[in-house]
Amino acid sequence: MTAAQSTVYYDSDLRRRPLVAEFQNFWRYRGLIRLLVARDLTVRYKRSVLGVWWTILNPMLTIGVLWIVFSNIFGRGGVLDEPYVIYLTAGILLSTYFSQGVIAAGSAIVNSRNILIKMYIPPEIFSLAASVAAASHFVLSLIPLFILQLVLGQGIPWTVVLVPIPAILMLMFITGAGLLIASAAVYYRDVLDISRVVTQLLNYLIPTFWTLDFVEGTAVELIVKANPVYSYLVIFRWWVYGGDRPPNWTIAVMFGSAVVVLVLGVYVFSRNWRRVAVRL
Amino acid sequence: MIVSPPIEVLDVSLRYRVDRSNVGTIKEAAFRTLRRQQKMESIQALDGVTFSVNKGEIFGVVGPNGAGKSTLMKVIARVLPPTDGRVLVRGQVAPMIELGSGMNPELTARENIILYGALLGRDPRLIRERVSAIVEWAGVEEFVDVPTRTFSSGMMARLAFSVATDIDPEVLVVDEVLSVGDKAFRAKSQLRMNELIAGGAAVVIVSHSIPLLRELSTRALWLDHGQIKMLGAAAEVLDGYEASG
Numbered sequence: 001m002t003a004a005q006s007t008v009y010y011d012s013d014l015r016r017r018p019l020v021a022e023f024q025n026f027w028r029y030r031g032l033i034r035l036l037v038a039r040d041l042t043v044r045y046k047r048s049v050l051g052v053w054w055t056i057l058n059p060m061l062t063i064g065v066l067w068i069v070f071s072n073i074f075g076r077g078g079v080l081d082e083p084y085v086i087y088l089t090a091g092i093l094l095s096t097y098f099s100q101g102v103i104a105a106g107s108a109i110v111n112s113r114n115i116l117i118k119m120y121i122p123p124e125i126f127s128l129a130a131s132v133a134a135a136s137h138f139v140l141s142l143i144p145l146f147i148l149q150l151v152l153g154q155g156i157p158w159t160v161v162l163v164p165i166p167a168i169l170m171l172m173f174i175t176g177a178g179l180l181i182a183s184a185a186v187y188y189r190d191v192l193d194i195s196r197v198v199t200q201l202l203n204y205l206i207p208t209f210w211t212l213d214f215v216e217g218t219a220v221e222l223i224v225k226a227n228p229v230y231s232y233l234v235i236f237r238w239w240v241y242g243g244d245r246p247p248n249w250t251i252a253v254m255f256g257s258a259v260v261v262l263v264l265g266v267y268v269f270s271r272n273w274r275r276v277a278v279r280l
Numbered sequence: 281m282i283v284s285p286p287i288e289v290l291d292v293s294l295r296y297r298v299d300r301s302n303v304g305t306i307k308e309a310a311f312r313t314l315r316r317q318q319k320m321e322s323i324q325a326l327d328g329v330t331f332s333v334n335k336g337e338i339f340g341v342v343g344p345n346g347a348g349k350s351t352l353m354k355v356i357a358r359v360l361p362p363t364d365g366r367v368l369v370r371g372q373v374a375p376m377i378e379l380g381s382g383m384n385p386e387l388t389a390r391e392n393i394i395l396y397g398a399l400l401g402r403d404p405r406l407i408r409e410r411v412s413a414i415v416e417w418a419g420v421e422e423f424v425d426v427p428t429r430t431f432s433s434g435m436m437a438r439l440a441f442s443v444a445t446d447i448d449p450e451v452l453v454v455d456e457v458l459s460v461g462d463k464a465f466r467a468k469s470q471l472r473m474n475e476l477i478a479g480g481a482a483v484v485i486v487s488h489s490i491p492l493l494r495e496l497s498t499r500a501l502w503l504d505h506g507q508i509k510m511l512g513a514a515a516e517v518l519d520g521y522e523a524s525g
Binding site for chain 1: 306309354357358366398
C-alpha cells in the first residue's frame with residue numbers, strides 16, 4: 001500500500017507530452033469517465049417523471065412535428081425508396097447526436113470549473129465523458145427508429161451491426177470539436193453561444209428532413225457534401241435501415257474527419273491547457 | 281538514508297495576465313483589438329517562493345487576503361502549474377480545499393461517495409468497499425441510498441470530510457476546512473486530522489485562525505504579496521504576523 005502510494009509523484013517540471021499525455025489520461029482515468037457518464041445519465045433521467053422514456057419521447061415529438069409539416073413536400077413518391085418518417089428520424093437522431101455532443105463536450109470543462117480549481121484532474125477527461133454520455137443517449141434513441149423500421153416494413157438489415165462504426169467515429173469527432181471549443185471557451189464567454197449557432201447551421205446544411213434533390217446541381221450541393229457530418233449521415237442511413245448506398249468517398253471523409261478533428265482538438269487543447277487552468 | 285521531503289517548492293512564481301478592460305466575448309475582443317484597446321495586466325500571485333515540508337510536519341501558512349495563500353495551495357495540489365520554478369510532491373495528495381465540490385444533489389450518498397472519491401484520485405473499486413465506514417463516520421448510515429438533496433448542509437459537510445479523509449495520504453493540503461460545521465463536528469474532525477498527521481503525513485494548512493495554527497503547526501510561512509515575508513518556527517512567524525496587525 002505504502003509502496004504503491006509512494007509512486008504517486010508530481011513534478012511540475014515534467015511537461016505533458018502533447019497528444020500522448022491526453023490519450024494516456026483517457027485510459028488511466030477510464031474508471032472516473034465511467035462514473036461521470038453514469039452521473040450524467042442518472043441525473044438526467046432522475047430529474048424527469050418520464051425518466052429514460054423522455055430521451056426517446058423528446059426526439060419523437062420533434063420528428064412528429066417535422067413529419068406533419070414536411071411529409072407532403074419531401075415525402076412525395078419517387079425521391080425516396082424508404083418511408084419518409086424513417087428517413088427523417090434517422091436524420092434527426094444523427095444530427096441531434098452531433099449538435100448536442102459537440103456542445104456538451106465543449107461546455108464540460110467550463111461547467112466542471114468548481115471541481116477543476118480545487119483538485120487535479122486532467123480537464124480533457126470531462127469532455128470525453130460528456131461525449132460518451134451523448135453517445136449513450138444516441139444509442140438509446142435508436143430504439144424508436146428500430147420500432148418504426150419494423151412497423152413500417154422497412155425491416156432491420158444485417159448492416160445494422162456496422163452502426164457502431166459511425167457512432168464511435170462521431171464520438172471521436174465531437175470530442176475533438178468539443179476540446180477545440182473548450183480551449184476557446186475559457187477565454188471568451190460567447191464561444192459556446194457561437195458554437196451553438198454554428199452547429200445548428202451545420203445541421204440545417206445536411207439533409208435531415210429535406211432531400212438532396214432540392215439542391216442538386218447547385219453550389220449548395222457542394223457545400224452540403226463538404227460538411228463532414230453529411231458523410232456520417234448518409235453512411236448511417238445506409239447501414240441502419242438499408243438506405244441508398246453512398247459513394248465511397250464518404251467513408252474516407254468519415255474516417256478521416258474523425259481522426260483529424262480528434263487529433264487537432266487534443267493537440268490544440270494540449271498546447272493551451274496550462275493557460276486554461278489559470279483562466280478557469 | 282536521506283529521505284527527500286514530501287513537498288518541495290523551489291523558487292516558484294505564478295503570474296497570470298488579466299485583461300483589465302474586462303473583455304469577455306469574442307465580439308468585444310475583436311472590436312478592442314481593432315482599436316488597440318486591450319489592456320493586459322500581469323498579476324504576480326506568487327513570487328519566488330521556496331520552502332519544503334517534511335514528513336509528520338505541520339506547516340502553517342498565514343498572510344492577509346490576496347497574499348497568495350490559496351494560490352500556493354493550488355500549486356501544491358497540482359491544480360495550477362507554476363509559471364517559473366519547480367514543485368515536487370512525493371506521495372498521494374489529499375487536497376482539502378472547499379470540500380464536496382463535485383457532489384451532485386440528485387445522486388444518492390453512496391453514488392456521491394464513489395464519484396467524489398474518484399475525483400479525489402482514488403480507485404472506484406476500493407471506495408466501494410469503504411462506503412459503510414465513510415457513512416458511519418459521517419453519521420448518515422440510514423440515508424446511504426437517499427439522494428443528497430435531502431441532506432442538511434451539516435450532513436453534506438460531514439460526508440465530504442469523511443470521504444476526503446478516508447485514506448492515509450502522504451501529503452495533506454488544508455485550506456480553512458476546519459472552520460465548517462458545528463462544535464461537535466469540529467472536535468471530531470480535529471481528531472481525524474490528528475490521526476492523519478500522526479500517520480506521518482506532511483501537512484500544509486492555511487487558516488485565518490492564529491490560535492488554531494499556534495496549536496497545530498510546527499513551522500510557518502508568512503506570505504505577503506506573493507512573497508515570503510517570514511519563514512521559520514511557528515511561534516516566531518505567528519508572533520511576527522500578529523505584531524504586524
